[in-house]
Amino acid sequence: MTGGRVISFREAITEALRQEMRRDARVILMGEDVAGGAGRQAQGLSEAWGGAFAEYKGLFTEFGDGRVLDTPISEMGYLGAAVGAAVTGLRPVAELMFVDFIGVCLDQLMNQAAFARYMSGGRVHVPLTLITHVGAGVGMAAQHSKMLYSFFAHIPGLKVVAPSSAYHAKGLLTAAIRDDDPVVFCAHKLLLGQSEHVPEEPYAFPIGQARVAREGRDVTLIGAALTTSVCLRAAQALEEDGIDAEVVDLLSLSPLDEETVLASVRRTGRAVVVDEGFPRCGLAVDVAALIGERAFDDLDGPVRTVTAPHAPVPFSRPLETAFMPSADQVRAAVLDLTAPNTGPSGRTGA
Amino acid sequence: MSGETRAAAGAPPSRDDVLRLYATMALIRAFDQRVATLVLKGAFSGVGHLCVGQEAVAAGVCAALRDDDYVTSTHRGHGHCLAKGVDPGEMMAELFGKATGTCHGKGGSMHIADFRRGMLGANGIVGAGLPIACGAALTAKLTDSGRVTVAFFGDGASNIGAFHESLNLAAVWKLPVVFVCENNRYGEATPVEYALSAEHVADRAASYRMPGLIADGQDVLDVYGKAREAVAHARSGAGPVLLECETYRYFGHFVGDPARYRSAEEVEWYRARDCIIRCAEYLRERHGVAVKQLDEIGAEAERRLDAAVAFAESGTAPGLAAILEDVYGEARA
Numbered sequence: 001m002t003g004g005r006v007i008s009f010r011e012a013i014t015e016a017l018r019q020e021m022r023r024d025a026r027v028i029l030m031g032e033d034v035a036g037g038a039g040r041q042a043q044g045l046s047e048a049w050g051g052a053f054a055e056y057k058g059l060f061t062e063f064g065d066g067r068v069l070d071t072p073i074s075e076m077g078y079l080g081a082a083v084g085a086a087v088t089g090l091r092p093v094a095e096l097m098f099v100d101f102i103g104v105c106l107d108q109l110m111n112q113a114a115f116a117r118y119m120s121g122g123r124v125h126v127p128l129t130l131i132t133h134v135g136a137g138v139g140m141a142a143q144h145s146k147m148l149y150s151f152f153a154h155i156p157g158l159k160v161v162a163p164s165s166a167y168h169a170k171g172l173l174t175a176a177i178r179d180d181d182p183v184v185f186c187a188h189k190l191l192l193g194q195s196e197h198v199p200e201e202p203y204a205f206p207i208g209q210a211r212v213a214r215e216g217r218d219v220t221l222i223g224a225a226l227t228t229s230v231c232l233r234a235a236q237a238l239e240e241d242g243i244d245a246e247v248v249d250l251l252s253l254s255p256l257d258e259e260t261v262l263a264s265v266r267r268t269g270r271a272v273v274v275d276e277g278f279p280r281c282g283l284a285v286d287v288a289a290l291i292g293e294r295a296f297d298d299l300d301g302p303v304r305t306v307t308a309p310h311a312p313v314p315f316s317r318p319l320e321t322a323f324m325p326s327a328d329q330v331r332a333a334v335l336d337l338t339a340p341n342t343g344p345s346g347r348t349g350a
Numbered sequence: 351m352s353g354e355t356r357a358a359a360g361a362p363p364s365r366d367d368v369l370r371l372y373a374t375m376a377l378i379r380a381f382d383q384r385v386a387t388l389v390l391k392g393a394f395s396g397v398g399h400l401c402v403g404q405e406a407v408a409a410g411v412c413a414a415l416r417d418d419d420y421v422t423s424t425h426r427g428h429g430h431c432l433a434k435g436v437d438p439g440e441m442m443a444e445l446f447g448k449a450t451g452t453c454h455g456k457g458g459s460m461h462i463a464d465f466r467r468g469m470l471g472a473n474g475i476v477g478a479g480l481p482i483a484c485g486a487a488l489t490a491k492l493t494d495s496g497r498v499t500v501a502f503f504g505d506g507a508s509n510i511g512a513f514h515e516s517l518n519l520a521a522v523w524k525l526p527v528v529f530v531c532e533n534n535r536y537g538e539a540t541p542v543e544y545a546l547s548a549e550h551v552a553d554r555a556a557s558y559r560m561p562g563l564i565a566d567g568q569d570v571l572d573v574y575g576k577a578r579e580a581v582a583h584a585r586s587g588a589g590p591v592l593l594e595c596e597t598y599r600y601f602g603h604f605v606g607d608p609a610r611y612r613s614a615e616e617v618e619w620y621r622a623r624d625c626i627i628r629c630a631e632y633l634r635e636r637h638g639v640a641v642k643q644l645d646e647i648g649a650e651a652e653r654r655l656d657a658a659v660a661f662a663e664s665g666t667a668p669g670l671a672a673i674l675e676d677v678y679g680e681a682r683a
């Protein structure tokens with residue numbers, strides 16, 4: 001664990017923003033209710049929310065309405081404005097409250113922000129950070145619970161990070177704000193309240209760098225965002241089965257730290273990729289394909305994936321719980337993989 | 351309800367009409383107040399966007415519709431569903447995530463739909479119901495069904511692209527749709543005077559060359575009267591109408607939102623103009639309805655809610671196999 005105080009993932013986001021906004025006057029924040037109560041300064045009611053997930057508390061008070069901007073419900077408008085501000089000298093951080101809302105503003109990210117550098121022959125860059133909330137587990141059904149990080153990683157020109165803890169949230173958000181390319185920062189809703197030691201001083205954690213969250217010899221479990229903790233729990237359970245699992249926490253989906261993944265799998269000879277996203281054309285199969293192509297000779301068995309099913313996120317609580325990858329599923333996949341003389345029994349969860 | 355014939359005749363609402371409006375509002379209020387209690391008790395997950403305070407809009411507008419007319423709704427949609435005749439028991443079961451719910455427990459509060467009642471769905475995406483309403487109106491127009499579609503949406507939603515595209519589309523295609531804005535003065539924590547470039551949402555109708563009406567959303571008779579006009583206009587083939595209802599939500603954006611972006615005086619000001627209290631006064635003064643009768647309507651609403659909760663609690667959650675059902679037309683093996 002790193003030194004520092006214990007703060008939550010949520011507070012780590014606030015701190016990264018506060019420090020970067022102090023460091024660089026070009027950094028601005030915009031989104032729906034990032035202050036909450038805009039225009040009500042006179043009545044002292046202007047920072048009622050500090051974001052729907054309360055990650056921006058105190059920023060409006062410190063930086064004022066010139067740098068912390070509540071927006072109308074106009075995602076296409078303000079995300080596009082952030083792109084425009086980014087190409088003309090500011091370093092905007094825009095918030096998309098739920099990643100699912102990308103449906104109403106995708107063009108500005110996919111066709112504009114992502115390709116501006118390329119299509120201008122490198123004359124333009126887009127230092128834009130999009131903070132968004134991903135994941136199931138909050139009982140809000142299919143239009144508020146998707147991961148979609150694979151969707152962004154699919155687009156050349158976008159960088160995508162999905163931190164698994166407060167320490168990496170702060171480091172990756174800082175890196176995202178300092179980066180000259182558009183970065184989508186995916187915060188899993190169920191991680192926001194989780195706390196750990198986080199250094200007080202500003203630091204950037206490199207985008208495109210995974211980490212080994214736990215060392216082991218027998219199998220590599222690969223996760224991102226919430227599924228990293230699922231992998232860690234599975235690894236712990238597997239101790240009882242006499243299996244020593246390594247856990248790789250991807251942290252960045254794009255660029256992907258291929259070397260850390262491959263080096264681990266070459267050591268262990270087995271891999272299970274765990275992904276809360278939909279299974280088709282997603283993160284899990286992407287990483288599995290990487291391993292299949294580049295580490296085939298080191299594998300002692302097929303690469304397994306544990307993902308969400310190919311279905312929208314259901315509302316009903318028991319269904320939603322079953323929908324999300326669990327440590328039990330991961331453990332079962334590993335046991336299946338390590339059992340002697342059994343053929344592959346297919347994807348788990350799909 | 352059969353407001354239609356009287357609407358065409360332009361006759362004032364009868365005593366029975368008003369009593370029905372009152373009963374609808376009482377049911378909606380009982381429902382959402384019960385939901386608040388249940389959410390706070392942790393009976394089910396989800397945030398619970400309540401329409402307490404706004405009942406007159408759903409009640410007044412839906413009373414102006416035929417049973418076979420369509421409605422698209424929002425994240426704050428319980429009132430629209432009830433006013434359109436969706437069964438409170440099935441709705442409550444949906445909130446509980448039970449297989450007996452309107453959507454078999456797979457949608458929850460923000461996705462209640464009941465096509466049997468012309469209720470095309472609440473929606474988790476702000477503004478998403480407006481284009482869908484245009485589509486339903488297109489079906490009505492192309493099949494000559496005579497049906498009208500109402501799209502409910504909030505003041506905040508009038509700032510999203512889908513609103514503007516839908517109004518334009520409905521105008522150029524002359525669709526039988528009534529866009530009903532529930533202006534409750536806030537989109538989450540953001541006050542309308544900050545987010546809206548116009549003074550009234552209804553002002554925007556002029557850009558799309560359709561009539562823009564404003565109703566006192568705390569007065570069910572005003573809503574009902576203007577909705578009848580708007581629906582009659584749309585049904586006649588004359589094209590869409592934008593009807594803005596000025597209203598207010600008593601709860602925060604969701605159950606548990608302390609709503610620190612507004613003052614206590616403001617809330618009191620609106621509560622003093624409560625739609626149910628005003629309707630009760632009207633019924634007593636204008637039609638001599640006894641307080642006892644009004645109390646009985648309230649008590650009946652509570653009994654229906656007791657039954658709804660009992661129905662919801664007695665249901666079972668869908669089996670896990672349901673996760674993969676209805677993703678496509680044919681269930682996967």
Ligand SMILES: Cc1ncc(C[n+]2csc(CCOP(=O)(O)OP(=O)(O)O)c2C)c(N)n1
Nearest residue numbers: 101426474475476504505506507536537538
């Ligand atoms: C496209 C989209 N953006 C943002 C949200 C988050 N959100 C849910 S309700 C809401 C406020 C809506 O305000 P309004 O339209 O006035 O409706 P009200 O809640 O007041 O009934 C917001 C911003 C969303 N669900 N969809």
Ligand SMILES: [Mg+2]
Nearest residue numbers: 504505536537
């Ligand atoms: Mg509103």
